[in-house]
Amino acid sequence: MEVKVNAVMLRATDYKENDKILTLLTAEKGKITAGIRGVKKAGAKLKFAAQPFCFAEYVLARTGERYTVVGASENESFYDLRTDINKFYAACAAMEAADALTYEGEDCSRLFSSTVRLLSQICVGDERSALISYLLEALRYAGYGISLENCPYCRKELINENILRFDFPAGVFTCRDCGDGEMASGVTYNVMRKLSSKPFAEEFITPDGEKRALRILREYIPYKTGSALKSLAEYIRLI
Numbered sequence: 741m742e743v744k745v746n747a748v749m750l751r752a753t754d755y756k757e758n759d760k761i762l763t764l765l766t767a768e769k770g771k772i773t774a775g776i777r778g779v780k781k782a783g784a785k786l787k788f789a790a791q792p793f794c795f796a797e798y799v800l801a802r803t804g805e806r807y808t809v810v811g812a813s814e815n816e817s818f819y820d821l822r823t824d825i826n827k828f829y830a831a832c833a834a835m836e837a838a839d840a841l842t843y844e845g846e847d848c849s850r851l852f853s854s855t856v857r858l859l860s861q862i863c864v865g866d867e868r869s870a871l872i873s874y875l876l877e878a879l880r881y882a883g884y885g886i887s888l889e890n891c892p893y894c895r896k897e898l899i900n901e902n903i904l905r906f907d908f909p910a911g912v913f914t915c916r917d918c919g920d921g922e923m924a925s926g927v928t929y930n931v932m933r934k935l936s937s938k939p940f941a942e943e944f945i946t947p948d949g950e951k952r953a954l955r956i957l958r959e960y961i962p963y964k965t966g967s968a969l970k971s972l973a974e975y976i977r978l979i
């Protein structure tokens with residue numbers, strides 16, 4: 741039986757001499773794995789379908805519980821991501837996070853749309869802020885959303901505070917005096933609010949603010965999922 745899915749290629753792992761196993765984020769079937777044969781041979785027709793960020797309609801043959809890619813027509817290759825190392829690593833970081841934050845068998849249609857949108861945004865514009873917005877959104881979809889509201893203990897407003905705490909288990913910012921989270925800056929908090937379309941204090945947005953927000957995300961996502969984000973770490977080193 742053949743099925744067609746719209747998917748973004750998240751990860752490709754070598755398998756046997758010429759094959760790969762792909763992890764695909766699909767609009768219709770959530771995250772799935774599918775084998776693809778012969779793509780390491782020169783001139784293989786479906787080589788593009790095993791490339792990072794490939795956004796295509798994949799034709800899958802299903803045998804029992806296993807899928808094999810038997811055809812694909814590319815919607816968008818996001819070629820510009822391969823000509824700029826910062827954009828490339830930001831896109832890799834998003835693929836890695838999407839993989840870490842999803843399970844096979846659950847609906848991923850919202851994350852799929854956000855992922856396609858992010859890849860287009862990175863191609864044409866600033867990848868840093870787009871990546872942070874995407875990671876915050878992906879965390880919300882996965883049920884690990886970061887709370888950017890008042891201190892949950894004393895209800896104090898945090899928008900004008902210089903020093904805060906970030907509670908990793910709960911995923912919340914608190915004021916400095918409450919809780920026992922790691923120290924975090926008001927800059928990080930305000931950058932995350934800005935990139936979540938919430939009111940924020942402009943004077944707290946510094947040039948390194950986005951890097952600080954990414955550093956917390958680099959720690960928080962593995963804390964929740966157990967998967968290290970190597971590309972995100974590399975991206976932070978680059979910027």
Ligand SMILES: [Zn+2]
Binds near residue numbers: 915916
């Ligand atoms: Zn408090």
